[in-house]
Amino acid sequence: MAQKDAHALILDAIDMGAFRPGDRLVESELADRFGVSRTPVREALQRLETQGVLTRDGRSLMVAALDHDQMAELYAVRTELEALAARLAARHAAREEISVLRQMVEEDHALLSDATALARANRRFHGQIHLASHNRYLVQQLGMVRRSMALMATTSLAVAGRGAAALEEHREIVEAIARRDGEAAADALRAHLSLAFETRLREEARSL
Structure with a gap:
């Protein structure tokens, strides 16, 4: 599964309301949910954090909310x-x-x-x-x-x-x-x- 596919899968889940602002995203759980390895999920999460879709709370990543x-x-x-x-x-x-x-x-x-x-x-x-x-x-x-x-x-x-x-x-x-x-x-x-x-x-x- 390519990185762009993991990225798209997570974005689509957020778009459809499966993950809401404030929800924590766990690498291993996402890999199991989408049936992909953890590496592309990890890379997708890093990309989404850079894009501002995810925000960090300590060591955890969560779906960002707009002020x-x-x-x-x-x-x-x-x-x-x-x-x-x-x-x-x-x-x-x-x-x-x-x-x-x-x-x-x-x-x-x-x-x-x-x-x-x-x-x-x-x-x-x-x-x-x-x-x-x-x-x-x-x-x-x-x-x-x-x-x-x-x-x-x-x-x-x-x-x-x-x-x-x-x-x-x-x-x-x-x-x-x-x-x-x-x-x-x-x-x-x-x-x-x-x-x-x-x-x-x-x-x-x-x-x-």
Whole structure:
């Protein structure tokens, strides 16, 4: 198993919520979990620490958590990159890709009572917009942003009423893309992420 594979496996597990911020990652347990030798796991852990995905607590490595400033910085970057993706999707998305986005919005209504499942569906929806931009370099950069988003301990979609509102915002984004209105799609995406960020800030303030 190559180093890059161990690295990807650990990142995917964090992305899917198998490991959450604050969880300790143990080399031997990861090797057993993924069926790989300890050497590539050790190298992957070192790489992830360098990338800021993991942080050290004494001799232990744990999944990092974003502080207030890091979260604000991440949303600033994410918003501009995703707005660009929406604008490009309006220009380049195939009819079939738009159809899939519409289906996602409709099907995701069935998940409103399950915040974890809705969060996974939300990642898939945004990922589909990234792909519909048909710009490999943008998709690559957004993949890095997505990895960092996984370092947030909670999802804004767990807040009462946010899930239904987010799906309506998704619908507006898709319809702008379908109209081939790039500016409207970008604006709708920015507004969507602004509301998500605001929701997180309110929840953060309540925990102070």
